[in-house]
Amino acid sequence: MVAAIVELADPQRAASMATYFQARPGGYGGDDEFLGVRVPQLRGIAKRFRGIDREQVRVLLASRFHEVRLAGLFCARDGFERAARTGSGAGECDGWVSDYLAAVAMGSVNNWDLVDSSADPILGEWTWRNGDCDVLVDYARRDKLWERRIGIIGTFAWIKHDDARALLAVAPLVIDDPRPLIQKAFGWMLREMGKRVDPGLLVSYLDDHAAQMGRTALGYAVEHLDADRRAHYRSLR
Numbered sequence: 001m002v003a004a005i006v007e008l009a010d011p012q013r014a015a016s017m018a019t020y021f022q023a024r025p026g027g028y029g030g031d032d033e034f035l036g037v038r039v040p041q042l043r044g045i046a047k048r049f050r051g052i053d054r055e056q057v058r059v060l061l062a063s064r065f066h067e068v069r070l071a072g073l074f075c076a077r078d079g080f081e082r083a084a085r086t087g088s089g090a091g092e093c094d095g096w097v098s099d100y101l102a103a104v105a106m107g108s109v110n111n112w113d114l115v116d117s118s119a120d121p122i123l124g125e126w127t128w129r130n131g132d133c134d135v136l137v138d139y140a141r142r143d144k145l146w147e148r149r150i151g152i153i154g155t156f157a158w159i160k161h162d163d164a165r166a167l168l169a170v171a172p173l174v175i176d177d178p179r180p181l182i183q184k185a186f187g188w189m190l191r192e193m194g195k196r197v198d199p200g201l202l203v204s205y206l207d208d209h210a211a212q213m214g215r216t217a218l219g220y221a222v223e224h225l226d227a228d229r230r231a232h233y234r235s236l237r
Contacts, residue, residue, distance in 0.1 A: 001049045001060065005068055010036035021066070021111050028145060028181065029111055037067040039113075046074035054079065054099055061103040069108050073118040076100055080122050084129070097126045110146050112181055119150040124157030124166075133158065133166035140170040145179060152185040156192060164197045171205070175212055187213075187220025195224055203229070211236040 014036030023029035052075060060072025076096055083092035100122050103109055109118060127133050133155070140151030151170055158166040167189050174186050194202030202221065210218060210233040218237060222230045 119153040120156040124154035183216035187217035190221035
């Protein structure tokens with residue numbers, strides 16, 4: 001599978017991706033390495049190799065190349081979802097989550113596209129199925145950028161099940177984080193809570209907390225509200 005990805009490498013695009021994902025000293029992408037392979041291509045390769053075992057996926061997740069890790073996350077998601085869908089046992093689902101958490105711990109899930117493609121459908125869905133969002137709360141409490149974003153984005157799985165409890169549990173831990181990638185994630189989840197769960201929940205939350213929120217998070221959160229309400233909440237900042 002790695003060879004199939006490397007075969008599609010595009011050095012010019014890789015340089016552009018490194019700039020886009022801030023893979024530079026002081027950038028949030030750090031010293032990550034890119035091959036220049038497009039996401040649709042990676043999805044196609046992951047589909048072609050569907051069903052590879054967890055050991056093979058762990059190898060992908062340990063790669064130094066960003067796109068190989070992303071393809072590994074696509075495979076991990078597919079493996080988790082198939083285990084959950086076929087009822088092959090809670091242990092198999094737990095195994096995929098364990099591998100995912102190990103990848104997070106070793107720094108392999110280290111950019112927003114990697115987080116956003118995995119935190120919700122793997123970790124978030126697992127926590128919702130278990131009826132316990134403590135793992136998401138724990139990640140949201142951490143200082144590291146990507147771990148905190150995992151805690152936030154993981155609540156999307158609950159929101160998709162019409163359940164806002166996880167987001168509301170995470171919210172007090174992230175509301176005052178000024179980092180743009182946290183602000184955007186938090187505002188996005190608030191917006192989705194209003195869109196998918198209950199608009200009244202969003203309005204109630206904003207009535208109580210809009211003045212405390214960063215402008216970026218607030219801007220995302222109010223996107224689907226009417227113009228008068230958007231102007232009102234923005235005036236509180």
